[in-house]
Amino acid sequence: MTLSIDDAFLGQVGENIDRLITIDVMSYGVIGPLFEAARAVNGGTPLCLSAAARLIGRVKRGATVLLTTGFILPGHYPYGETDGPIGTAVLARALALGLGARVLVAVESELMSLNAALLRTAELQVISTEALAREAGQLRAVASVVELPREVQATRNRSATWMVEYGIEAVIAIEKPGANSLAVYHTVGGADISADVGKGQTLFEVARENGALTIGIGDRGNELGMGQIAATARALLPRGSACRCPCGRGVADETEADLTVCATVSNWGAYGIAACLAAMLEQPDLIQSPELEAALFETAVREGGVDGMTGRGSLSADGVALGVHVGIVHMLAEIYRGQSARNPSPFSTPLIRKGGSVPLTGR
Numbered sequence: 001m002t003l004s005i006d007d008a009f010l011g012q013v014g015e016n017i018d019r020l021i022t023i024d025v026m027s028y029g030v031i032g033p034l035f036e037a038a039r040a041v042n043g044g045t046p047l048c049l050s051a052a053a054r055l056i057g058r059v060k061r062g063a064t065v066l067l068t069t070g071f072i073l074p075g076h077y078p079y080g081e082t083d084g085p086i087g088t089a090v091l092a093r094a095l096a097l098g099l100g101a102r103v104l105v106a107v108e109s110e111l112m113s114l115n116a117a118l119l120r121t122a123e124l125q126v127i128s129t130e131a132l133a134r135e136a137g138q139l140r141a142v143a144s145v146v147e148l149p150r151e152v153q154a155t156r157n158r159s160a161t162w163m164v165e166y167g168i169e170a171v172i173a174i175e176k177p178g179a180n181s182l183a184v185y186h187t188v189g190g191a192d193i194s195a196d197v198g199k200g201q202t203l204f205e206v207a208r209e210n211g212a213l214t215i216g217i218g219d220r221g222n223e224l225g226m227g228q229i230a231a232t233a234r235a236l237l238p239r240g241s242a243c244r245c246p247c248g249r250g251v252a253d254e255t256e257a258d259l260t261v262c263a264t265v266s267n268w269g270a271y272g273i274a275a276c277l278a279a280m281l282e283q284p285d286l287i288q289s290p291e292l293e294a295a296l297f298e299t300a301v302r303e304g305g306v307d308g309m310t311g312r313g314s315l316s317a318d319g320v321a322l323g324v325h326v327g328i329v330h331m332l333a334e335i336y337r338g339q340s341a342r343n344p345s346p347f348s349t350p351l352i353r354k355g356g357s358v359p360l361t362g363r
């Protein structure tokens with residue numbers, strides 16, 4: 001059974017999840033305005049719940065979802081960060097187990113082994129692209145990892161082939177370098193990294209040309225798929241509208257996407273969507289266990305991932321310690337349980353009931 005997004009209880013679950021994953025634990029002052037802008041574009045409807053509802057509507061059993069991730073900086077982060085690939089593995093797991101989707105993960109060549117290891121830790125079978133093309137998606141949770149080229153034309157050609165060969169219905173970016181309207185990719189600090197990164201903007205363009213759903217998950221505004229909130233990011237970020245490279249256009253991503261999801265740590269946006277899939281499909285195990293969350297961090301660090309804030313191979317992401325990430329997972333599971341509404345006791349007087357008619361309103 002699938003619950004409707006109009007269900008009052010689900011609306012409250014979506015609201016709580018959005019609030020949880022956007023708490024500004026590091027006090028950067030960025031996530032609040034970005035989130036408010038994204039919610040406004042989305043008509044005030046919870047972002048993670050909207051993403052889950054659109055995915056359920058689009059991705060039928062055996063269809064393919066393409067995920068792209070990884071903030072690679074050769075010389076600095078040769079195997080990328082812990083933020084991005086971990087959320088990708090969590091969302092891949094939820095899409096495969098919840099929707100019977102085949103998962104294709106497109107990353108730069110240096111990031112392929114780290115992402116394959118994370119997918120395996122997340123209980124997926126990592127198989128060849130040939131096997132994935134034949135897979136009906138009925139019996140087992142499967143994923144393949146493919147190379148996202150650094151050249152624009154190669155990305156365009158390969159993306160177009162993927163769309164057809166695998167029947168891709170949705171493309172989701174999780175903490176992936178984005179590009180401005182001049183197709184220049186930047187760090188949030190304003191450096192041009194175009195030569196070093198896969199051409200995610202081209203991938204999104206091809207996806208949209210082929211009618212696939214596109215979703216961007218980010219935490220600063222320079223990540224792929226933040227186009228809906230580009231004006232806010234340009235005004236908010238120190239280098240938002242004035243970078244440190246000759247392009248002069250600024251670091252805010254201006255790539256068009258159907259939905260932009262903002263979270264304090266990009267991984268949390270992916271967790272939030274997975275939790276909303278769990279709530280809509282009534283499959284609580286689509287939320288990763290605390291043990292799995294810890295195992296994913298251990299895998300990422302073992303495979304060379306580092307904390308993007310410190311550059312250290314520590315069990316942390318964006319400067320936030322593992323215990324907090326595990327705490328977020330505990331909170332998501334508790335929100336799913338929605339004890340008063342799902343299992344009302346004689347001592348509770350829930351205002352919101354599952355299947356109820358309380359109108360969903362913005363915050």
Ligand SMILES: [Zn+2]
Pocket residue numbers: 184186192243244245246247248249250
């Ligand atoms: Zn620039």
